[in-house]
Amino acid sequence: GAGVSQTPSNKVTEKGKYVELRCDPISGHTALYWYRQSLGQGPEFLIYFQGTGAADDSGLPNDRFFAVRPEGSVSTLKIQRTERGDSAVYLCASSSPGVQGYNEQFFGPGTRLTVL
């Protein structure tokens, strides 16, 4: 079956511009996660959705970052007034409840964002 997909795969923008990154989770997965990964580091949690609502947005670095999931499926991560420090790979993952809760996250390939 189809896995988690993310578009675009690469995005190059200029400092100060607005960008949107899209995530299509696995069909039926109620939980969706956004992470950011800088070179040589592990993924850093940004935000977690349970259905349509953001259950935990404590990882968003500042108010320039915002994410939505209006219908409980596709999610969009929005970054305003981009800065060079926002350059990273943005990963999306989804999961569904199992016997032990939400145990396995399925990751997409990521969107590589470069801010010039």
Next chain:
Amino acid sequence: LAKTTQPISMDSYEGQEVNITCSHNNIATNDYITWYQQFPSQGPRFIIQGYKTKVTNEVASLFIPADRKSSTLSLPRVSLSDTAVYYCLVGDTSPPNNAGNMLTFGGGTRLMVKP
């Protein structure tokens, strides 16, 4: 949040068994231990999860001592394709309030398998 500590890197040779240990001294009663594998330019991939004692699947085994303050991921007979970064995560799998506990990846262990 339960913090994890792993070796930064490890080297091995094809056909050997590799054991990667993760320390998590302040693991909570409801926390599970999960390991992910990540190849360059790909998202992490779930390997195995456990709560106590031993868990085995088709790709790895996970050993957890009685005090649960550490865990060891065991990869039998590694091949070149096992070269990757391995992450240990500790947290409660039950949403929603504890979701953040599952989401701290740390720096991971870079495993290099040599021919």
